[in-house]
Amino acid sequence: MRPDGRQPRDLRPFAVTLHPNKYAEGSVLIEMGDTKVLCTATVDEKVPPFMKGQGRGWVTAEYAMLPRATQTRNQRESIKGKLGGRTMEIQRLIGRALRSIVRLEALGERTITIDCDVLQADGGTRTTSITGAFIALALAVNKLAASGKFARYPITDFLASVSVGVWNGTPVLDLNYEEDSKAKVDMNVVMTGRGAFVEVQGTGEESPFTREEMNDMLALAEEGIGRLIGLQREALGEAGARIGTALV
Amino acid sequence: MRPDGRQPRDLRPFAVTLHPNKYAEGSVLIEMGDTKVLCTATVDEKVPPFMKGQGRGWVTAEYAMLPRATQTRNQRESIKGKLGGRTMEIQRLIGRALRSIVRLEALGERTITIDCDVLQADGGTRTTSITGAFIALALAVNKLAASGKFARYPITDFLASVSVGVWNGTPVLDLNYEEDSKAKVDMNVVMTGRGAFVEVQGTGEESPFTREEMNDMLALAEEGIGRLIGLQREALGEAGARIGTALV
Amino acid sequence: MRPDGRQPRDLRPFAVTLHPNKYAEGSVLIEMGDTKVLCTATVDEKVPPFMKGQGRGWVTAEYAMLPRATQTRNQRESIKGKLGGRTMEIQRLIGRALRSIVRLEALGERTITIDCDVLQADGGTRTTSITGAFIALALAVNKLAASGKFARYPITDFLASVSVGVWNGTPVLDLNYEEDSKAKVDMNVVMTGRGAFVEVQGTGEESPFTREEMNDMLALAEEGIGRLIGLQREALGEAGARIGTALV
Amino acid sequence: MRPDGRQPRDLRPFAVTLHPNKYAEGSVLIEMGDTKVLCTATVDEKVPPFMKGQGRGWVTAEYAMLPRATQTRNQRESIKGKLGGRTMEIQRLIGRALRSIVRLEALGERTITIDCDVLQADGGTRTTSITGAFIALALAVNKLAASGKFARYPITDFLASVSVGVWNGTPVLDLNYEEDSKAKVDMNVVMTGRGAFVEVQGTGEESPFTREEMNDMLALAEEGIGRLIGLQREALGEAGARIGTALV
Amino acid sequence: MRPDGRQPRDLRPFAVTLHPNKYAEGSVLIEMGDTKVLCTATVDEKVPPFMKGQGRGWVTAEYAMLPRATQTRNQRESIKGKLGGRTMEIQRLIGRALRSIVRLEALGERTITIDCDVLQADGGTRTTSITGAFIALALAVNKLAASGKFARYPITDFLASVSVGVWNGTPVLDLNYEEDSKAKVDMNVVMTGRGAFVEVQGTGEESPFTREEMNDMLALAEEGIGRLIGLQREALGEAGARIGTALV
């Protein structure tokens, strides 16, 4: 039995609130259990210097936690004067994952920046951020599409992410903070709506893991991400209709 | 007539949600119209180095805006690598204002840090932060009081803040972003429940103002803050009962 | 009786030395009692990026204290690697105040930067900086005017600043360090030659203040600034002749 | 056929030079093809503040590339004033991987820091760094062991790492720079001498990958790491004799 | 003939004003022609961490230029967020030079920090800073000596510095800015009252120099420093009486 009474294959309660922000081109408040992330998408009609003149767009992400998102308060990175390694790692991951399901050449020379700000953290903030960032991105892309900016719809597929781990000898899905801090293995998986892997990051610092454990965890992740993509589809409704219809 | 149809002495709709954060010792989501600020209070059982050994406590504040709290996205200060002047000015103001109604010697050697994170900004973020920070502080102090930490209740009075300005030749209360950006004068006022001034900051960069205009604005601010303190008292209910009963 | 024997409405001895620097377009060493500030004005034939192409100029200020301007040595901000909140607050204030009496469109696309470097500090460094910065600015503007750069004279009025406070229950003018550190209230006021308010910043962290105390302090400030502007006028002589003659 | 003529399961030429540095407690120059990394181990008789008083040791790593390790020169991070995200990600990975095969409680309150400085980069710098860092760590631990510092030998197993990817539709082992920059998938795998996984990091930004491709890549990695650990064992000779004899 | 009409062996007009700062333990305003440096000495009753517990003192220096000390304004290093190479080089030089004539063990565990702030620069700011820093140091040491802090007088000799160069083919003494920017060689020399060399820094970036030119420049420097030390002795009067009487 897991600390919060879930079965190994259970996701935590999932909730999304669309458009919590009145300025952003797309925004969503996503909750996985007590983990709450506010994701906003900002469209900028230019690209970073290294991409200028290629006729392609860019998608990038930034990630941060409010200081008291966690049990004890963390110092702000703005006050430390630099981003920590964990923050950089996570925001690079979110950006990479999103770009895997976007045709950058279809975007045109514009940048979409997804800000993932963790209001409350109870495990799985990076995977929840990816799942939410996809929704904010889709809303922003739809808004641009509605004003006729694209010849071809730029999003090629759904995208979601979940964590899996080995807890008390059992592979479990969607770890909360308590599980995460005690798990033997911690693996974050990002997949597309068609079931392909975009990122697999498994770490066994406390204890290396076997090939069999890895297979079990990947199977759990596949199943969990499938369900999350169903929930995304439902939440987006009409707004998700064009995703993945135009095959690559 | 004001852009959103209010009369000169009208406050915007005010709403508070207590305890939005499950970890913080005190927390509140405060809304003044479309301005939304999440305030959390963190209690730390030590004081900054410069105060060690004096038997007194400390109250301080930090302020930040999410990048897309505003109409156009602002770069994160963590990425710039430093706090901007505006941020520093505001968080120094919030801290100073809160300390004016706290008996630091009654707190004991502990620090209460109030984080004010602006989720959405539509004018008056610094004044709304002060009004909300007071509530978060009161909740945290009550929690400490409930476990018998204080010989004497440390909060001496209520505290709230509002902006006033001269808009189209008329003194108006509680400016939203549109008014703020066009007002001739912008003044932020912080007052206590007993009606004393804690801070008055008036700026007439666009156009210097007269003594008479100043008097009119101060009168509006007094009235508005009186109403805000009434709303704070209501929101806190029992949790506000001990504030200001023990006179200095 | 005040610590240095002054009456409540007395300013400290005021002295200005024009042109202490042989390179700057305008410079002044200003002394208010033992507070000494070197102000230099630099003219740059371009504006910051955010103002390009508008045909308007810019006036900005920087403020710093030498490490041993004070009783105990302060670490240099260049060594800390960043400006402190107090420094930013002060230099933003000086810049704002100066811009309130300059027609930016009359300046043309050029920037005037006023550096206020405190050689010795004995209270009132920010107000003295503003009073001195105005003189340096006027000298630089005159130099430009003499070479025919302006269709319309860009300075619209005189500008000076002073501090007021409540010390031992009495409102007093122009606090020195000893008074400042013990005063109940500390208020900095900036006014124009026509007697309008540009900035009012009053702080009662130690003890909130009443409307009546505020009125008394403002009256003292008005009187003191009137005298300071007389002294500026005298110091500038011919160089001040065109200020404020061309009404807005 | 691969760009350098290798078969899909071929490693590049592997060479190690032990003790290239006369000061470090352990050092090795490791070469995988044209990728050359200098790894030094430094023993410090204390632990970081967050570990004090627990009786356990710490193993950490730092990673950097010389500016001209690559085809075009990179600006030094010391001049940029901060570490980039890639550097942080890699050095966190190396440290985590090493700690997975060290009994920290057996180390005692000391820190071993492994510096991995890339002298020349031709793909696989992070995996080569891990393989080399293990050797430098083993040499330093042996030196401490020889002077009787440990009751129990702290290293529990060998550790090596390799990259795998899908190149031209074929899974290949140990990608060089040319392959790496064009591969569809890039996966870094870290494993122990007993064949357990410590880290699996697969990224399909350019193109998501299937479960089958993942299985093929993992199989290649297992085989390649097995060979690398054989080469480490040979290079260490007597110095590797005690690793992994004392089972956990 | 030199640009300002001096002969090759002429120093510029030299002036010192003692005690320009009312707080510092020692202070001097030194002028060499139009180069003006304010030097203050601060005594701190502790030493830097790396010297703790050795019973010895420390002497260090910091150097900075006001932004408009020069013909065109320089950005403040506090705003750049770091010290430039030139600043570091100069302040290291001043500190080293001063320590060469101080018995650190006689100082006791205290630090004397000399701040050299250049108010106006016209060549020779580093050499003028050294000559002035010595005077500020002597005044501070005397103040400590007067209150009986030392068993043995800590200053062993006078110290001054001057620049020499080759200008239009002729070796010249004490270059001003115009000469400095066009000189073939630029050499800074620091010497003691007994005529020993403390620092010799000669640079021929524009054109390497011969041994003979070097000899000529050193002879000029010896003579010039002899005169400067005479001027220091005169300026210090009684305050210089104990310097160098107690031979090492």
Next chain:
Amino acid sequence: MRPDGRQPRDLRPFAVTLHPNKYAEGSVLIEMGDTKVLCTATVDEKVPPFMKGQGRGWVTAEYAMLPRATQTRNQRESIKGKLGGRTMEIQRLIGRALRSIVRLEALGERTITIDCDVLQADGGTRTTSITGAFIALALAVNKLAASGKFARYPITDFLASVSVGVWNGTPVLDLNYEEDSKAKVDMNVVMTGRGAFVEVQGTGEESPFTREEMNDMLALAEEGIGRLIGLQREALGEAGARIGTALV
């Protein structure tokens, strides 16, 4: 007798390995005893902003030590977030020295950056860096010359550097770390193939030195540099043939 058995005029064993780096336009590994420096030259087809449009080139240098180049590990400057004063001083020196033997106008608008990375340090890292940097520069210039980039060969002379000092009362050449840390005087000298001085930097912080000691040290340096330039000439072989043939 010197610690390593050398006579006062003996250089340490000198070795150079040409082309250790496969990407750089010029590279050398230089060893003076146990001091080992990797020097790489990078050609960039543009100049820094301050030189644009003058038709001249630029030569600059960067210097760093690997963290464990020394007996105890030094923290990386990338982690400190800034370059130390020593690093800046050294890299400015290397750049200045190299520019003294390059006709910048003959280079054309391109920059050559020499990176000197100290792999192991045993005294004389700055002088060894200069001697090695010259070789890397010559190789890069030859490569450009071979592809017909220059109308006139840009290097005017050989350049090398060595340290001299007074150790146990005797002037000695090429100090190793042990000597360097105990020497009375430490002087770094840079000279050209024609025997002219480019830089002389002598420091007597521990003990001022006499004119006679200076003369002895300069004579030793002249002799030692003569031998080093012979070794450079030999190492470069044909690659050095054009240096200095075209007199200025």
